[in-house]
Amino acid sequence: MLTPDTLKKTLETEFGTSGLTVDIPLPHRVYLDIPREHLRAAAARLIGLGARYMVGFGADSIERDGTLPLIHTFAFDRDGILAALRTSAPANDPVFDSITPDIPNAGWTERECADLLGMTFKGHPKPKRLILADDWPEGIYPLRKDVPHNLVPPAAEDVAYQLDEAPPGTTVVPVGPFHASLHEPAHFAVYVDGETIKGCDYRGFMTHRGIEKLCQTQVSYNEIPFVAERICGICGSVHAAAYAQAVEEAAGLKISRRAEFIRTILLEIERLHSHLLWLGVAGHLIGFDTLFMQAWRIRERIMWLSERITGNRKTYGMIVIGGVRRDITPEIGRELRETLETVEKEVLEVKAAVLKDTSIHKRTKGVGFLTEEQTRRWSLIGPVARARGVDIDARRDHPYAAYDAVEFAVPVMDSGDVWGTVVVRILEVFESVKIIRQALDTMPNDGPLLTEFSEILPPLRHGMSTVEAPRGESVHYVITGEENRPERWKVRAPTYANLQGVPDMLLNNQFADFPIILGSIDPCFSCTDRVVVIDMKKKSRTILDPSGLEKLARRPRSRRR
Amino acid sequence: MDIVYVFVNVAVFLLFAPLFQGVTRKITAKIQSRQGPPLLQPYFDLIKLLGKERMNSARNWAFSLAPLGAFAAVLTVAAMIPLGGKANFLTQRTDIISLIYMLVLGGVCVLLGALASRNTFALIGASREMATMIMIEPVLAMTLILGAVKSGGLKLSAAMAPLGSAGYGISAVLMLSVYLLALQAFVGRQPFDIAEAEVEILEGPFIEYSGAFYGLFKYAMMMKQMFYAFLFVSVFVPLPATGFGPADILIQLLGILVVFVLIAIIGATNPRFRIDQAVKFYAGLIAVALVAAGLAVKGF
Numbered sequence: 001m002l003t004p005d006t007l008k009k010t011l012e013t014e015f016g017t018s019g020l021t022v023d024i025p026l027p028h029r030v031y032l033d034i035p036r037e038h039l040r041a042a043a044a045r046l047i048g049l050g051a052r053y054m055v056g057f058g059a060d061s062i063e064r065d066g067t068l069p070l071i072h073t074f075a076f077d078r079d080g081i082l083a084a085l086r087t088s089a090p091a092n093d094p095v096f097d098s099i100t101p102d103i104p105n106a107g108w109t110e111r112e113c114a115d116l117l118g119m120t121f122k123g124h125p126k127p128k129r130l131i132l133a134d135d136w137p138e139g140i141y142p143l144r145k146d147v148p149h150n151l152v153p154p155a156a157e158d159v160a161y162q163l164d165e166a167p168p169g170t171t172v173v174p175v176g177p178f179h180a181s182l183h184e185p186a187h188f189a190v191y192v193d194g195e196t197i198k199g200c201d202y203r204g205f206m207t208h209r210g211i212e213k214l215c216q217t218q219v220s221y222n223e224i225p226f227v228a229e230r231i232c233g234i235c236g237s238v239h240a241a242a243y244a245q246a247v248e249e250a251a252g253l254k255i256s257r258r259a260e261f262i263r264t265i266l267l268e269i270e271r272l273h274s275h276l277l278w279l280g281v282a283g284h285l286i287g288f289d290t291l292f293m294q295a296w297r298i299r300e301r302i303m304w305l306s307e308r309i310t311g312n313r314k315t316y317g318m319i320v321i322g323g324v325r326r327d328i329t330p331e332i333g334r335e336l337r338e339t340l341e342t343v344e345k346e347v348l349e350v351k352a353a354v355l356k357d358t359s360i361h362k363r364t365k366g367v368g369f370l371t372e373e374q375t376r377r378w379s380l381i382g383p384v385a386r387a388r389g390v391d392i393d394a395r396r397d398h399p400y401a402a403y404d405a406v407e408f409a410v411p412v413m414d415s416g417d418v419w420g421t422v423v424v425r426i427l428e429v430f431e432s433v434k435i436i437r438q439a440l441d442t443m444p445n446d447g448p449l450l451t452e453f454s455e456i457l458p459p460l461r462h463g464m465s466t467v468e469a470p471r472g473e474s475v476h477y478v479i480t481g482e483e484n485r486p487e488r489w490k491v492r493a494p495t496y497a498n499l500q501g502v503p504d505m506l507l508n509n510q511f512a513d514f515p516i517i518l519g520s521i522d523p524c525f526s527c528t529d530r531v532v533v534i535d536m537k538k539k540s541r542t543i544l545d546p547s548g549l550e551k552l553a554r555r556p557r558s559r560r561r
Numbered sequence: 562m563d564i565v566y567v568f569v570n571v572a573v574f575l576l577f578a579p580l581f582q583g584v585t586r587k588i589t590a591k592i593q594s595r596q597g598p599p600l601l602q603p604y605f606d607l608i609k610l611l612g613k614e615r616m617n618s619a620r621n622w623a624f625s626l627a628p629l630g631a632f633a634a635v636l637t638v639a640a641m642i643p644l645g646g647k648a649n650f651l652t653q654r655t656d657i658i659s660l661i662y663m664l665v666l667g668g669v670c671v672l673l674g675a676l677a678s679r680n681t682f683a684l685i686g687a688s689r690e691m692a693t694m695i696m697i698e699p700v701l702a703m704t705l706i707l708g709a710v711k712s713g714g715l716k717l718s719a720a721m722a723p724l725g726s727a728g729y730g731i732s733a734v735l736m737l738s739v740y741l742l743a744l745q746a747f748v749g750r751q752p753f754d755i756a757e758a759e760v761e762i763l764e765g766p767f768i769e770y771s772g773a774f775y776g777l778f779k780y781a782m783m784m785k786q787m788f789y790a791f792l793f794v795s796v797f798v799p800l801p802a803t804g805f806g807p808a809d810i811l812i813q814l815l816g817i818l819v820v821f822v823l824i825a826i827i828g829a830t831n832p833r834f835r836i837d838q839a840v841k842f843y844a845g846l847i848a849v850a851l852v853a854a855g856l857a858v859k860g861f
Contacts, residue, residue: 173681181760195685195836285760287751287833293593359752359832511685512835515760 002049002079004030010049015042026249028398030083031462036070039087040097046074047103051083052392053379054466054475055492056109058117060144062091068117070096071490072106073464073477077397082464084477089119098124105379105500116143126164131205134159142213149210149217164201166191173511177206181285181515188518195511200503212489220484221247222453225320228476232493233314234274235469237266239491240319242467242476245400246489247321250463250480256447257402259323264402265336265439266318267467268432269309272343273302274470275425275432278522279350282422285515286363291354298346305339308332323450333440344433351426364419368505368517371416378501382472382494383428384521387413387420394468406438418513418520425470459487469494471522495521566649567640569810574639577814578783579603581790581821585750588825603783610776618769619678627674628770628777634667635781638788641717643795645809646802648718656715657705664701667785668694671778675766686765689836690756693746696843700743701792703850707736708796710857732856737797739850744793744820745827746843748786752831755839790820 007030008022018038023031034042047053056072067088074083089096098121100107111130113119118141121127132142135156140147166172170191177185186204190197211231215224228243229236241263248255276299283291303313309332310316318324328336354360370380372389385392393410395403411427413420457480464477472494481487498521505517535541582603590597617625641651641660668690675687709715711733746753757765767778794800794816803809834842 171681173685180763195688283832287754287758287760288831290589290593290829291832293595297594357832359834362834362838363832510835510837512755512758512761512833 002076002081004028004081007049007076007081007083011042011045014045018042028081029249029464030081032083032085034085034087036087036089036096039070039072039085040099040102042085043072043074043099043106044102046083046085049076050078051076052376052381053103053105054082054473055477055490055496056106056113057477057488057490058113058119058143059479059488060117061088063145066091068094068119070113070119071477072099072109073475075394075398075466077392080398082398082466084462084464094119095122096120097122100124103379104377105497108496108500115141117141118144129161131208134161142210149213161203163189163203164199167193167198169193170198175514181518188514190506190511190514192511197506197509197511197514200506202499202503204499212491215489216481216486218485221457221486222321224486224489226317228491229315229317229319231491232469234277235270235471235474235493236315237263237270237319238467238469238474239476239493241267241401242465242474243478243489243491244319244321245465245467246463246476246478247457247480247486248463249465250461250478251321251453251457253322253451253453255323255451256449257444258447259449259451260402261405261439261443262324262328262449263319264406265328265436266310266316266324267401268435268439269302269306271432271470272429273299273306274522275429276302276347278425278470278519279354279422281522282418282516282519285519286360288360291350294350298343298350301339301343305336308335320450322453323448325450327449328440328443336436336440340433340436344430347426347429354422354426360422361419363513363516364417364422365415366417366419367509367513368418368520369416370501370505372414374504375416375501378504379497380472380501381497382469383421383424384472384498384501386411386424387418387520388416389414394466394473398466400465400467402439402443403435405442406435408435418516421520456484471495472498563648563650563653566644566647566806567651569806570642570644570649571636571640573644573810573814574636574784574787575780577817578780578787579607581787581817582783584818584821585825585828588822589829592826592829607776607780610779611773613772613776615773616771618771621677623673623677624769625774627670627677628774628781630673631667631670631781632777634663634670635784635788638663638667639784642788642791643718644791645806645813646795646800647806647809652718653716655717657702657709657717658715660717661698661702661705664785664788665694665698667781668698671766674770674778678766678769680769682762682768683766685762686756686758686768689758689762690766692836692840693753693756693843696840696847697743697746699847700739700843700850701747703847703854704736704740704792704796706854707732707857710854730857731861732853733797735849735853735856739846739853740793740797743843743846744789744824745831746839747789748824749782750786750824750828752827752834753839754833755836758833786821786824787817790817790824793820 004024008024011020011022011032015034015038019035020042021033051074054073054075056070059069061067061069068091069086069088072085074085076083096119098110100110101123107126108130110121110124111128114121114127115129115131137153140153170193173190173192175190176182176187185206189201191199211227215227219227225240225244228239231239276295280292280295283289283295306316307313309328310318310326318326370388375385375388375390381392389412391410391412396410408431411424413423459480459482461480466473466475474494475492477490478486479488502518502521506514509517583600586602587597587600638660641655643652671690672687675683745751749756767775770778794813798816800812800816
C-alpha cells in the first residue's frame, strides 16, 4: 500500500539530488516539482510505481516569471492518490523531453501543448498538429495570455493536414468528417486491405470551442459550471461536478453532506440514461435497430424524470461551486423510486435478451480486442478498461460526493473486446439503480444546499478532481487566478483518453466492425424536447409540454394537423 | 389472350411491390414500439423520388444506364413468371436458365452503377454485393433445378409449379428450409443487408444515387423482394387453385404477404452480419442445396 508519505520518501531518495520537491496539501493529493531535465525519468518512475497517466497540460506564466509551466497528472488507483508532476521551461526555450515513448496516452497532451503554447517535445513520435485548424498561422499560440480570446486570423488557402502514410498494399477509406457512424465531425482515414483494417490516422478537434480560454478570460468562477455542463451533451453534471470539486479543493471549501448526496444522485441518473443511450446506439451500429428503439424507450422515462427534478431533460444547471441549486424533495424521491422500479424491470428484460442473443455475440465477441497489458499501457479508462480486466473506477478509487457512503460493485470483464463493454455497461445500470436507492435512504435531511463561497480566492492554488463519467473519468485541474476566474482550467473528457487507443483496437479487424469498435468507447450528442406550435391562420402560439408532445407523437397521422 | 397476362403480371408487380414494403416497415415499427410510417409511405417515396431531378454525379453513361437496366431486368422477370399458376405467353417460351440470367443481370446492373460512381463506399458495397451474388445465386438455381427435376423439364411453367402435386419428398423439405434461411439474403434484409449497411458504408452501391435514378433502383429492389417471396409461395406452398385467374392471383398475393410478415420479423430481431460471417453461412446453404438437388435427381 502506497501512501503519500511513502511515495514522497521513495521519490526523494531517487530524485532528491535532481531537485525534486514534494508537497502534500491534502491526504490524497501529491504535487511534485521537478526540473525539466528529469521530467521523463520521473514520469516513467511514477508509472513504474503503479500510476496511471491521466492528462497533462501547459500554462502561460510569462508575465509573472517568464516561464511556461507543464503539468502531468497521474492517478494511483489502488491507493486513492492523485499526483501532479510539475515542471517549467523558460519562454524563450520551451523545449521538453517527450514522455510519449514511455506513455503513449501523453501523445495528444504534448501535441496540444505544442499547438496552443508553442512548446516543443524532443523525441515525440508524431509531432503533428492536433487541435489547431490547418490554416491557423504558425507562431500564434492561442492559449498564451497575449493572444485575445476572440482572435480570428484570416483563413489561408492550400493548406491541409498531411495524413500518415498508408501501409503498402492498402487503400484509404475516408470515414468522416461527416459519416453515419460518427455523430460529430471527426475524420478517420482507415487503411484497409480488402476489408481488413491495417491502420488508421485521426484528424479531429473540428469543433474545438476554446472553452478553456473563454473561461480563463471572460467569465467568473461560479459562471463556469454552466459552461462546463455544455462541454458534453450527455455528461453535463459530470463536468460541472468535476470543475466545482476542483475549485472547492483549491479554495478549501467543504460542502454540506446533503448537497453531496444530491450530486451523487444526479451523477447516477446521468449514468443510467447514458448507458441506455449507448446500448441503443451500439445496437444501431451493428444494424440492430430494434435494440436501439427499445433501449431508448426505456431511457425516455429517465429523461422525463430528469425534467421533473431539474426542469431540463439535459444540461440541468444543478451543480455549482458550494453545492447544488435545487433540492430533491420527498415527493420527487418517491417518483424517483417508482421510475427506478420500472426501469430496472425493463432493463432486466433487455439484459436477458441481449446476453443470450448469439447474433450479437457474433458481432461483438473478439471484436476490438486489446489485452489488459495494452489497455494499461494506453492508460485507457472507464468501461473500455473495465471490459479488458483493468479494475478501475474513480467513484470507488478516488471517492467524491457521497460515494464513500454507498455500496456498489464495479463490474469487470476479461474478454477484452466490445462484448465486454456491452456487459459492463448493462451491469452498471443495475449498480446505478442500487446507488440511487441507497442515497435516497441515507440522505441527511439537514444542511444547506448551497454553502456560501466568497469568490475571492488566493491566486495560484492548485486543485484537481476526477469524476467517473458514464464513459470513463473526467479530469479537471484548476489553478486559481486573480480576476475572480481561474488562471488555468484544464478539462480532460473521457473520450480524449480512450480515442487514442482506438487505432490499436481497430487493427486487423474488419471494416464492418469499425462503427461498433469506435462506438464502444461511446460517442455523444444531446437533444431537447420543447416545441412551439405557431398557427399562422389563427395567429396563435402554443407551447407543447412533455405530455402534449407525447400525445402528438402517439396520435395517428391522419388526425395530426 | 396469353399475351394479356404478361401485362397483368407486370401490373400486379408494379402495383403491389411497394405495398409489401409498407407492410414490412409497419411490422418492424410495431416490434420496435414505434408508430411507423403509413402503409402507403413507399408509394409516396417513389412518387417523390421519380419526380426529382436526374443527377449524374459520376458523369458517365454507365451511371444512368444501371438503374434502367436493373429496373428492366426485374420487370422482365415479373413478366415471365406464372403468376396465379397461369402460364402466360412468355412463360411458355422461356426456361429457368433465362430467368436466372435475368435475375443476375439485375444484380450486375447494381454493380455497374456502383463501379461507375467510383465512390469508395460504393466500391466496398459492390464487392460485398458481388460476394453475396456469387454465394446466393446457386441456392436460387438449385431451387429451380429441383423444380425442373421434379417436373422433368427446364420449362419455367413446369419448374415453378407447386411441388405439392409432384410429391414433396425429402429433397423438397430440405430445399424449403434452405430457401427460408436464404430468404433474407435474397431480399437483402437483416441480417444480410450487408451490401448496403447504412452505418458503415452508407447504402453502399447506391450512395451516389438520388432522384429518379435512385427511385428506379428502389422500385427494382422492391419488385425483386416480391419476386423471391412469390417464388417461395409458388414452389413450396401448394395453394388451392380455383381456376378463376384473379382469385388465384389474390390467393398467391396473400401467401406473399405472409412471407413478408416473416421477412419483417426476422429482419427486426437480428443484427447485421459481417460479410465474412455471411459467406460462411451461405457456403453451408449451398452445400445443403446441392445435396437436396442431388436427392431430387435420385428420386427422393
